[in-house]
Structures are given as structure tokens and as C-alpha cells.
Amino acid sequence: NAGVTQTPKFRILKIGQSMTLQCAQDMNHNYMYWYRQDPGMGLKLIYYSVGAGITDKGEVPNGYNVSRSTTEDFPLRLELAAPSQTSVYFCASSSGLAGGLSSYEQYFGPGTRLTVT
Amino acid sequence: AQSVSQHNHHVILSEAASLELGCNYSYGGTVNLFWYVQYPGQHLQLLLKYFSGDPLVKGIKGFEAEFIKSKFSFNLRKPSVQWSDTAEYFCAVTKYSSASKIIFGSGTRLSIRP
Incomplete structure (x- = not known):
């Protein structure tokens, strides 16, 4: 299994541009998450x-949109990028099955480092 | 609202020293607790977790954590650290039986002097 994959690894955007961060998992997990990680701030859940x-x-969630048309994919859309969205973005998944001890463990992707200038 | 506090932002230790990283959460109900680790240049991975039962939880690489309900704490410990433990450590909490939202602390950066 590849686990959780994210593309791209790095991206530089100009203010006002848009882009989609891709996330896919092959573990048949029900739950998927998007976080941003800012220095000294930990992880904040976006969607x-x-x-x-x-x-x-x-x-x-402000400034972002998501969709989940399949179990495997969970893309994150940035519309009108702003410098405040400069961050490292992590996608994660968990099985989310009630009653199972392993269901709450989140598996993380490698991250996308985004810079908005 | 739930929150997680990690009071140590950066801890510097020498090899073989003992480690304790603090984690406190604010939530009155039953919770699930986690410690995640992020090695330099890598993504987060689970170190250990607590759901119920024995409050002393053992994880990978010799780490353990103790859940003290009366103190709303879940401190991470290791008796003797190694240089390879250099990483950022995140405590996280979720409401019992809820996999939808996990709240992460701000992280503690651990630097080990060889």
C-alpha cells in the first residue's frame, strides 16, 4: 500500500492565483482530513x-474548499491565494469504524509546502 | 471547546538523559489521547495512543505515556533518549467515540545533543 499520497510536494503561488492540492489514500478509509501546519502553531484542521x-x-476553513467524490480522493482547493495561506498542508485518513481501537489512528501524507508571494 | 496545551516549545537534552514532555487537555468528558512524532523532513506518525484501561501506555521506540485523569494530563516519557529521537512531538485529543475531529497541541521540538 502506498498509504496517503499528496501532490505536489512544493508550490509557489502568486497572490490571487488558485490551485488544488491533491490527496489520495489506498487503505479504504472512510475519514479524511486536511490540516495546515504553521511554525509553532501545531496542526489546524481545515476540512x-x-x-x-x-x-x-x-x-x-476560510479560503479553502473541498470535495469528496470517491472514497480514495480528497482534494483541497485554494481560491484567490493569500500570503496568510503560506503553510505546510497535510492530508490524513483514518478508518473511522466505530468500536475499533485502530479506527482513530490517523495516517498522514508527506505534506505540501505552499508559499504565496 | 477542546484544547491541548504543550508548554515546552523546545527541549534540548544530551544523549542518555531522561525525557518528559508535558501535555494537558481541556475537555470534561471521556477522551482518546495520542502522541504523534514528526522526524525531520518526514510526515507525522503515531507514537502511542490511549483509549481506556491501564493509564500507562507503552509505544514504539521505548516511549511511554501516563494518563492522569484528575490532572487532565498525558505526559510523554522516555528513560534514556538517543540522538535519533530528535523530532517534533505532538499531543492530540479527540472526544471518545469520535474519529471526526482530533485537536493537536502546538508541538514540542526535541533536540538531542550527541
């Missing part, structure tokens, strides 16, 4: 999904 067709906002 999450509990299954195909179902998404919900996390702690810092």
Missing part, C-alpha cells in the same frame, strides 16, 4: 470528510 459526498468544516 474533514466522513465518507464520499460528505464534508464538513474544521477549525480554519
